[in-house]
Amino acid sequence: xxxxxxxxxxxxxxxxxxxxxxxxxxxxxxxxxxxxxxxxxxxxxxxxxxxxxxxxxxxxxxxxxxxxxxxxxxxxxxxxxxxxxxxxxxxxxxxxxxxxxxxxxxxxxxxxxxxxxxxxxxxxxxxxxxxxxxxxxxxxxxxxxxxxxxxxxxxxxxxxxxxxxxxxxxxxxxxxxxxxxxxxxxxxxxxxxxxxxxxxxxxxxxxxxxxxxxxxxxxxxxxxxxxxxxxxxxxxxxxxxxxxxxxxxxxxxxxxxxxxxxxxxxxxxxxxxxxxxxxxxxxxxxxxxxxxxxxxxxxxxxxxxxxxxxxxxxxxxxxxxxxxxxxxxxxxxxxxxxxxxxxxxxxxxxxxxxxxxxxxxxxxxxxxxxxxxxxxxxxxxxxxxxxxxxxxxxxxxxxxxxxxxxxxxxxxxxxxxxxxxxxxxxxxxxxxxxxxxxxxxxxxxxxxxxxxxxxxxxxxxxxxxxxxxxxxxxxxxxxxxxxxxxxxxxxxxxxxxxxxxxxxxxxxxxxxxxxxxxxxxxxxxxxxxxxxxxxxxxxxxxxxxxxxxxxxxxxxxxxxxxxxxxxxxxxxxxxxxxxxxxxxxxxxxxxxxxxxxxxxxxxxxxxxxxxxxxxxxxxxxxxxxxxxxxxxxxxxxxxxxxxxxxxxxxxxxxxxxxxxxxxxxxxxxxxxxxxxxxxxxxxxxxxxxxxxxxxxxxxxxxxxxxxxxxxxxxxxxxxxxxxxxxxxxxxxxxxxxxxxxxxxxxxxxxxxxxxxxxxxxxxxxxxxxxxxxxxxxxxxxxxxxxxxxxxxxxxxxxxxxxxxxxxxxxxxxxxxxxxxxxxxxxxxxxxxxxxxxxxxxxxxxxxxxxxxxxxxxxxxxxxxxxxxxxxxxxxxxxxxxxxxxxxxxxxxxxxxxxxxxxxxxxxxxxxxxxxxxxxxxxxxxxxxxxxxxxxxxxxxxxxxxxxxxxxxxxxxxxxxxxxxxxxxxxxxxxxxx
Numbered sequence: 020x021x022x023x024x025x026x027x028x029x030x031x032x033x034x035x036x037x038x039x040x041x042x043x044x045x046x047x048x049x050x051x052x053x054x055x056x057x058x059x060x061x062x063x064x065x066x067x068x069x070x071x072x073x074x075x076x077x078x079x080x081x082x083x084x085x086x087x088x089x090x091x092x093x094x095x096x097x098x099x100x101x102x103x104x105x106x107x108x109x110x111x112x113x114x115x116x117x118x119x120x121x122x123x124x125x126x127x128x129x130x131x132x133x134x135x136x137x138x139x140x141x142x143x144x145x146x147x148x149x150x151x152x153x154x155x156x157x158x159x160x161x162x163x164x165x166x167x168x169x170x171x172x173x174x175x176x177x178x179x180x181x182x183x184x185x186x187x188x189x190x191x192x193x194x195x196x197x198x199x200x201x202x203x204x205x206x207x208x209x210x211x212x213x214x215x216x217x218x219x220x221x222x223x224x225x226x227x228x229x230x231x232x233x234x235x236x237x238x239x240x241x242x243x244x245x246x247x248x249x250x251x252x253x254x255x256x257x258x259x260x261x262x263x264x265x266x267x268x269x270x271x272x273x274x275x276x277x278x279x280x281x282x283x284x285x286x287x288x289x290x291x292x293x294x295x296x297x298x299x300x301x302x303x304x305x306x307x308x309x310x311x312x313x314x315x316x317x318x319x320x321x322x323x324x325x326x327x328x329x330x331x332x333x334x335x336x337x338x339x340x341x342x343x344x345x346x347x348x349x350x351x352x353x354x355x356x357x358x359x360x361x362x363x364x365x366x367x368x369x370x371x372x373x374x375x376x377x378x379x380x381x382x383x384x385x386x387x388x389x390x391x392x393x394x395x396x397x398x399x400x401x402x403x404x405x406x407x408x409x410x411x412x413x414x415x416x417x418x419x420x421x422x423x424x425x426x427x428x429x430x431x432x433x434x435x436x437x438x439x440x441x442x443x444x445x446x447x448x449x450x451x452x453x454x455x456x457x458x459x460x461x462x463x464x465x466x467x468x469x470x471x472x473x474x475x476x477x478x479x480x481x482x483x484x485x486x487x488x489x490x491x492x493x494x495x496x497x498x499x500x501x502x503x504x505x506x507x508x509x510x511x512x513x514x515x516x517x518x519x520x521x522x523x524x525x526x527x528x529x530x531x532x533x534x535x536x537x538x539x540x541x542x543x544x545x546x547x548x549x550x551x552x553x554x555x556x557x558x559x560x561x562x563x564x565x566x567x568x569x570x571x572x573x574x575x576x577x578x579x580x581x582x583x584x585x586x587x588x589x590x591x592x593x594x595x596x597x598x599x600x601x602x603x604x605x606x607x608x609x610x611x612x613x614x615x616x617x618x619x620x621x622x623x624x625x626x627x628x629x630x631x632x633x634x635x636x637x638x639x640x641x642x643x644x645x646x647x648x649x650x651x652x653x654x655x656x657x658x659x660x661x662x663x664x665x666x667x668x669x670x671x672x673x674x675x676x677x678x679x680x681x682x683x684x685x686x687x688x689x690x691x692x693x694x695x696x697x698x699x700x701x702x703x704x705x706x707x708x709x710x711x712x713x714x715x716x717x718x719x720x721x722x723x724x725x726x727x728x729x730x731x732x733x734x735x736x737x738x739x740x741x742x743x744x745x746x747x748x749x750x751x752x753x754x755x756x757x758x759x760x761x762x763x764x765x766x767x768x769x770x771x772x773x774x775x776x777x778x779x780x781x782x783x784x785x786x787x788x789x790x791x792x793x794x795x796x797x798x799x800x801x802x803x804x805x806x807x808x809x810x811x812x813x814x815x816x817x818x819x820x821x822x823x824x825x826x827x828x829x830x831x832x833x834x835x836x837x838x839x840x841x842x843x844x845x846x847x848x849x850x851x852x853x854x855x856x857x858x859x860x861x862x863x864x865x866x867x868x869x870x871x872x873x874x875x876x877x878x879x880x881x882x883x884x885x886x887x888x889x890x891x892x893x894x895x896x897x898x899x900x901x902x903x904x905x906x907x908x909x910x911x912x913x914x915x916x917x918x919x920x921x922x923x924x925x926x927x928x929x930x931x932x933x934x935x936x937x938x939x940x941x942x943x944x945x946x947x948x949x950x951x952x953x954x955x956x957x958x959x960x961x962x963x964x965x966x967x968x969x970x971x972x973x974x975x976x977x978x979x980x981x982x983x984x985x986x987x988x989x990x991x992x993x994x995x996x
Contacts, residue, residue: 059088062175063168065100066107091159094146095177098139099165102180105135109185136187147195157199172450181422191418197308197406200425256292259285287372296420308406315417438479442471531971531987544579552586555594572603577633580607592616601626610634614641614667624649632659641667647674647695654678664690666715673700680704692717692742705735712737717744717767733759740765744791750776761785769793769816779805789814793860794822799842807849812856817846818892819863838864840876847876850884858890862923868898875903882906886917894925894947901933908939916941925949925972931957938964947972954978955990962991 088096108128116124146160161181164174178200181191190196263278263285296314407414446468559565575583584604587595588611595604596618604610605626612619612627624645627637634657639650650665651674660683665671671694679686686708691701692715705711714735738760743753749772757763757778763785768776774796778784787809792802793816802817821837838861850856861867868877877899885891886907893899907917919940924933930952937946943965948958953976962968973984983990 059165060096061166061169062096062099062103065096066103069100069104070107090149091146091156092163094142095160095163096165097142098160098177099175099180101135101139101142102177102186103175105132105139105187106180106183106185108132108135136189139187139190140193143190143193143195154199154202157195158203161196161199162203172454176426178422178426182419182426184419186419188415191415191422192406197418197421200421203425204421256285256289259288287376291376296417296424311421312406312413312417315420316413319413319416438475441475442468445471531973531985533969533988535967535969545582548579548583548586551583552590555587555591559594569603577607580604581609581611585611588613588616592618597623605629606633608634609636609638609662611638611640612642613638614643621645621649625652628653628656631656634660636660636662636664638662638664639668640664643667643669646670647672650675651678655682658682659685661685662688664688665694666690666692668694670695672696676700676704680707684708685710687711687737688713690715691719692744694719706733709735710737711735713740714738715740715742716746717742719746735760736762738763742767743771744768745770747772750774754778757785763787765789765814767791769795769818771795773797775801782808784808786811788812788855791816791860792820793818793862794820796821796837799837799839799845802838803842803845803849806846810853812850812853814858815850815856816858816860817864818860822863836863836865839866840868840870843867843876843880847880847883853884856884857888859884859888860890860892861896862892862894864896865898867896868900868903875900877903878906886919889918890921891919892921892923893927894923894949896927899924899927899929901929901931901936904929904933904936907936919943921945923947924951927951929953934958934960937961941965941967943968945970948976949973950975952976952978955983955987955994958987959991959994962988963995 108131111128143160146156161177164176167173167175180186181196259281263282266278294314295318296311406417558568580603584595584607592615595616597620600612600616600618600623610627610630612623619642624639624642627634637653637657637660645668647670650668650671654660654663654675655678663679663683663686665675671691673696676691676696677700679689680703684707687710689704689708689711690713696716696719701716705714739762741756741760741763742765743756744767748756748768753768753771753773753776757766757776764787766785766787766789769791770793775798780801784805788811790805790809790812791814792805797805797820799820802820806812806815817838819836843861850859868875870876877893877896881904907919909916917940920942922937922940922943922945925947926949928951929948931954934953934957937943938961941964943961944967946961946965946968947970949972953973955978958971958973958979962971971987973979973987976984979987
């Protein structure tokens with residue numbers, strides 16, 4: 020029998036006069052037991068004693084385990100001493116010695132380490148093979164606490180040492196160790212570790228092992244509470260939240276501040292940290308043996324692959340990103356304009372960077388897994404454990420990280436963030452102060468911590484009950500309108516950020532408007548309707564007056580009802596409750612229900628059926644939360660329907676289309692844009708409507724086939740308007756549709772995949788009056804050819820040519836734009852002879868104006884074509900100058916002024932020099948100059964010269980005071996009067 024085996028047999032020493040009569044094998048010791056901790060043996064003393072011996076000769080007698088301890092406690096203490104001894108040996112450094120001495124000492128250390136490894140494993144194996152051992156004994160061995168030194172309050176457990184890399188691999192990989200930790204992770208601490216639980220109430224409270232604890236203050240408190248936790252990646256992100264908020268007090272970080280940028284960086288780091296194996300991590304919520312090794316592999320890949328590469332390329336990245344951000348500063352501003360999203364620019368840039376980072380990490384991770392796959396297959400784990408499925412070193416790291424997580428959450432009294440501020444102030448801070456002044460341990464503070472845990476547990480349970488009851492009661496009451504005054508919530512969009520989406524390109528809603536007196540006398544019925552709508556709230560306050568008003572409303576002629584309903588929907592939509600709509604407005608030739616009416620319900624839509632055959636127009640717009648069957652149930656009663664608009668009802672599908680086919684044969688206008696219909700269901704409906712004049716099918720998802728592919732000889736001779744915007748139709752799919760529509764007048768194929776449609780470039784195109792080709796990839800030569808064969812054109816939209824199919828995001832890709840000055844000159848020659856042209860849209864063609872400074876193509880276009888139009892859109896043509904608009908001014912005294920009513924110059928290079936040219940447009944009603952260099956001195960003359968100007972968009976005009984942008988007409992009146 021060797022010395023190790025002898026040491027194991029000496030665990031049960033001969034009884035002495037100090038040996039207890041009854042030896043309890045599951046003694047509960049530690050800070051939570053009734054026995055004071057200072058009666059336990061000190062770990063450092065035992066390690067110092069055995070440090071002078073050879074590791075292979077260390078026995079229980081040398082460790083001097085107190086015989087009064089229970090069997091599991093003696094085993095736990097022995098393991099702690101041996102593990103600490105092994106760690107101290109591994110930490111020894113012999114770099115200052117000679118080469119031979121270093122080699123000799125390293126060999127000796129290797130032999131000593133091997134001896135200790137065998138001794139540690141055999142000590143643990145003894146408790147497994149001992150008769151009478153149970154699960155509580157195993158958990159006690161891992162979780163019992165022992166004081167480290169005599170003059171310190173530090174305690175140590177076996178589980179605390181398992182975190183280190185100096186722990187024997189065989190011991191850490193032992194299946195029983197992992198089973199024990201998984202048991203603690205899934206079921207919490209057993210009573211023998213957690214404390215004595217005897218009564219029913221104590222057992223009930225023992226089951227409560229987790230505490231689940233409004234905007235700026237909460238973020239400050241939560242991040243501050245996270246800072247006092249043990250170090251992890253989440254602590255860094257918490258610091259990057261706490262510091263910006265504290266630096267901005269009493270305000271909060273807003274977009275444009277450096278603090279806001281730090282806040283966004285903290286958010287990005289927090290999202291990335293969720294993929295790391297350090298608690299808290301989502302990887303701990305799933306199958307630990309599968310998810311944690313994968314997360315550990317990801318963490319190791321970042322540390323050993325991504326981090327060195329980043330450090331190597333960091334200087335070049337900084338220089339490149341600086342030059343890129345400088346060169347694309349104007350492009351970023353255009354992105355802000357074109358996307359029309361309420362998020363500020365800083366947020367978009369941060370999320371773009373985060374998205375790119377995640378994409379790169381994902382690709383790198385896939386490559387890493389691909390490279391590891393052959394080694395995983397060829398070198399399977401000897402133990403067959405799922406922990407080692409990504410190689411044994413990764414499995415060992417995953418085990419250590421899991422041990423760390425169990426150690427963090429297996430403390431007797433766990434306080435989650437925010438709640439942990441209370442024990443930090445009342446317990447930990449006093450402990451640190453007393454330690455500094457020389458008081459090493461205060462039992463009273465430990466009792467305070469235990470009492471705090473139970474008090475906070477009861478408080479959280481009571482508060483959760485109250486919140487559940489409050490939520491139940493509030494759900495039974497109608498929602499109240501909240502005030503919109505005061506400071507906006509942190510991170511919320513401000514009014515300057517909110518931008519509506521227009522048909523051609525999103526633009527800001529920050530408008531300065533004025534109401535001009537009409538140049539005609541309104542009809543008497545219109546005046547009466549305006550008075551009624553303006554006073555409806557006052558009428559509704561008195562029940563008798565309101566009842567009489569409702570009776571008078573019932574005798575209003577049916578043709579007037581849609582007009583009154585439209586006025587109410589615009590001015591006071593909250594008055595239109597479900598009952599009010601159903602009782603008084605379900606009549607007349609037209610009904611319009613939209614998603615901005617809070618009173619619209621499922622039964623409101625079903626109530627449309629009561630209108631019967633008298634209803635001619637039905638507009639149900641944006642009602643995306645109602646099922647297809649709801650709309651289908653209404654149509655069978657509406658056989659006289661001529662106009663059906665279901666735009667934005669995203670669940671409308673085959674049932675509604677089939678109902679329309681069977682019940683609405685008189686339809687002349689059909690709008691199914693942004694619904695879920697398919698060509699297969701729509702084809703029979705279109706074929707059954709020979710009088711159809713308007714068909715709008717924008718935004719139909721995954722639509723790549725032709726509508727009439729099965730009806731080759733069918734003709735829609737009366738169809739005048741066709742809208743196929745934002746579909747995936749190609750030339751092959753579009754041509755059969757155009758062949759079937761020989762008399763088409765208005766065509767919108769923007770944001771599609773068309774490149775060279777034969778029916779438009781051929782000799783017999785339809786007689787179009789409106790053509791929209793925005794963000795398509797039609798070549799410049801084909802654009803000139805198509806336009807030259809449409810002499811009756813009134814509206815032409817050629818925005819962002821070359822941008823390709825998609826949404827308005829395609830407009831932001833300036834490098835893909837194809838319309839050049841040469842093409843514009845050719846178009847100018849063609850359009851110069853068009854007598855009916857009223858509207859031209861060139862938005863987003865960023866390559867226009869980049870040619871020579873002499874004989875500019877934009878100036879020639881304005882002189883020969885633009886000054887004859889009613890609407891011009893030059894938005895986001897950054898090279899457009901003020902001088903390009905000079906030909907708006909008549910050249911001769913007898914020449915008529917330009918008929919321009921709408922001029923859009925958003926994010927162009929115009930300034931106050933253009934004021935004299937724009938002032939010549941006497942009938943101008945709308946002027947948009949977002950992001951330009953206009954100032955008040957330039958805009959005042961325009962308002963003076965344009966008496967019909969009603970809408971003025973000054974968003975991001977830095978020459979205008981921010982507070983004056985919405986009320987610029989009032990500023991003008993104050994200045995002039």
